[in-house]
Amino acid sequence: MKGKQVRKILKRVLQSLITIVLLTVILFLLMQLIPGNPIINFLGSNATDEEIAYYTHLYGYDLPVWQQYVNWIKSMFDGTMGFSVSLQRNVSEIIFSRIGVTLTLVTWAFIVSVILGVAFGIIAALNRGKAVDTVISILSNAGIAMPVFWIGIILILIFAIRLGICPSYGYTPISKGLGPWFRGIVLPVTVLSFPSISIFARQTRSSMLDVINQDYVMTAKSKGVKKRDIIFKHQLRNALVPLLTIIVNRFAQMMGATVLTENIFTLPGMGSLMINSINSRDLQLFVDCILVIAVFVTVANLIVDILYGFIDPRTKE
Amino acid sequence: MSEKVLEIKNLSVEYNTEIATIFAVNGLDMDLDAGETLGLVGETGAGKTTTAKAIMRILPEKVGEITSGNIVVDGKDVYAISEAEMCNIRGKVVSMVFQDPMSALNPIMTVGDQIKEVIRIHEKKLTKEQIDKKVDEMMELVGIPANRKVEYPHEFSGGMKQRIVIAIALACEPKLILADEPTTALDVTIQAQMLALIKDLQRRLGTAMLLITHDFGVVAQICEKVAVMYAGEIIEYGPVEKIFDHENLHPYTIGLFRSIPNLKVKTARLNAIDGMMPDPSVKLHGCHFAPRCKYASERCKADQKMIETEPGHFIRCCRFDKEQGGSANE
Structure with missing residues (x-):
């Protein structure tokens, strides 16, 4: 039994690794297909042919395609992740300096939206058809319908410009104090979590309604289980099973949605880095950014699959 | 007169749905003595399960409504106490299968945790070890090795799951079990095992049982008394031997017996009772069965009383009412 589980987890890890390897191939091919040349962009339109040829050779863009791929993969292992022509630094250094902001933003937005979304969903399900339910339904529909950039602008208008409580742009690291950090991060976190709260609330509500009148809930009631224990031990735990996939998929989507949020608040994270890398045709930097995000998503999915084994015993076999 | 574990007086239950009001139970009276087994028989939709859920106070919230009557379980009026008090009764005094x-x-x-849950709620004085021991005992009692308590429901067969459900229901030695068609979902050989198990445990623990079923065979096997339910009313009530002698019964009960296929005679079609159950969204007056009854007369339009035709045998049919010139006994 135990050995079987370990083998299953190992198999899943191996699958994830294969996914990442395939991804590097696809990303690399994509890099070849995207029009634009990082060297020309870097040198500007006045560059001479000799200069272009020199730098193209220097950064290895004249090598055969397969060799460029091998060099890229090699650079993963020596820790440089390639060289960014536009920023003239190793990609790993650039990403390392940026990823903290993105992870802080996404992690907090994720935590906030899971807690609030699930809580609202439970409240709506338990008060089905009442005013509370209707209000939550309307708000969550609105939350999905309102575009992120619009919410961002409105929040900046109210809290940064009118009230002046929060800065309208930029990131303050936590090392500069909890207060300033919080004021800087609270608006972006709100913007990023808004659609997720709505989606979690809706999904939790319908998932709870599915289990709320199941026979085993009746059994639990007839055992004398108190209402609170019925909700958390019997209903919510069963409702979570289908929810888990949605929640983690949402984490992946948030890693992507952060591009918009970071640009609205001009936060120095991965999202704005990606936009910059596209603008300067720094394809090496661009694919590395995507790869890093993809690895996070793959790992998140892997964690869910392993968690399922513990949450839903039926998936063990 | 022995101690009553269940007394239901004039119980009426309605379901208020958006489409219509369903009159599920209409003025039901029922008593159950300690240790006694009563079979509640009737077709689907007669109000059997509703009655059981009303006793447990687990009717669907807001939809199910008690419009009249009261239910007393072990001396406590179920609808006069708080939800917290009711939680102490459910699973401890009365439990449901x-x-x-x-x-x-x-x-x-895990099935062990599910048995443990009910013990932990009601037997607060027990230590952890004693609770674990009790779980093992209950598993063995229903014939499942105790080492399987760490397994999940999907690892058991249907019959074994029902054994676990029974173990949960009996874990705190309740005074009354409401068994809602406990064998319907099982195949015939397992049914027999399960009935023997229930009967045996019931005798050992001295538990009273309300057995809801539509299977007269099951009733004959383990019940002492029978109540036949039709359209939310009990229309016949009596000791099992009086009902099964097939004499002097309510026309509906006769119809039920006639619809049981006789294995000794070759039958092409089953003998069904003509007509359909009345629409439960219409409030009925008079005899509920009259529209399908071949003896129906003008007198059936009046509300019917339970008439004691012989000691302990009650029938809700005016044909047995001698004062009104009933003719069924002659």
Whole structure:
């Protein structure tokens, strides 16, 4: 039994690794297909042919395609992740300096939206058809319908410009104090979590309604289980099973949605880095950014699959 | 007169749905002595399960409504106490076995934990070790090796799941079990095992049982008394031997017996009772069965009383009412 589980987890890890390897191939091919040349962009339109040829050779863009791929993969292992022509630094250094902001933003937005979304969903399900339910339904529909950039602008208008409580742009690291950090991060976190709260609330509500009148809930009631224990031990735990996939998929989507949020608040994270890398045709930097995000998503999915084994015993076999 | 564990007086239950009001139970009276087994028989929709849920006070919230009457379980009026007090009664004084063992257990809790839960709620004085020991005892009592308590419901067969449901229901030695068609979802050989198990445990623990079923065979096997329910009313009530002698019965009960196929005679078609159950969204007056009854007369339009035709045998039919010139006994 135990050995079987370990083998299953190992198999899943191996699958994830294969996914990442395939991804590097696809990303690399994509890099070849995207029009634009990082060297020309870097040198500007006045560059001479000799200069272009020199730098193209220097950064290895004249090598055969397969060799460029091998060099890229090699650079993963020596820790440089390639060289960014536009920023003239190793990609790993650039990403390392940026990823903290993105992870802080996404992690907090994720935590906030899971807690609030699930809580609202439970409240709506338990008060089905009442005013509370209707209000939550309307708000969550609105939350999905309102575009992120619009919410961002409105929040900046109210809290940064009118009230002046929060800065309208930029990131303050936590090392500069909890207060300033919080004021800087609270608006972006709100913007990023808004659609997720709505989606979690809706999904939790319908998932709870599915289990709320199941026979085993009746059994639990007839055992004398108190209402609170019925909700958390019997209903919510069963409702979570289908929810888990949605929640983690949402984490992946948030890693992507952060591009918009970071640009609205001009936060120095991965999202704005990606936009910059596209603008300067720094394809090496661009694919590395995507790869890093993809690895996070793959790992998140892997964690869910392993968690399922513990949450839903039926998936063990 | 022995101690009553269940007394229901004039119980009426309605379901208020958006489409219509359903009159599920209409003025039902029922008593159950300690240790006694009563079979509650009737077709689907007669109000049997509603009655059981009303006793447990687990009717669907807001939809199910008690419009009249009261239910007294072990001396306590179920609808006069708080929800917290009711939680102490459920599982401890009265417990319920549901129809479908496939869905009656929480799929993501081990069966041991599910038995443990009910013991932990009601036997607060027991230590952890004593609770674990009790779980093992209950598993063995229903014939499942105690080392399987760490397994999940999907690892058991249907019959074994029902054994676990029964173990949960009996874990705190309740005074009354409501068994809602406990064998319907099981195949015939397992049915017999399960009935023998229930009967044996009931005798050992001295528990009274309300057995809801539509299977007269089951009733004959383990019940002492029978109540036949039709359209929300009990229309016949009596000791099992009086009902099964097939003499002097309510026309509906006769119809029920006639519809049981006789294995000794070759039958092409089953003898069904003509007509359909009345629409439960219409409030009925007079005899509920009259529209399908071949003896129906003008007198059936009046509300019917329970008439004691012989000691302990009651029938809700005016044909047995001698004062009104009933003719069925002659």
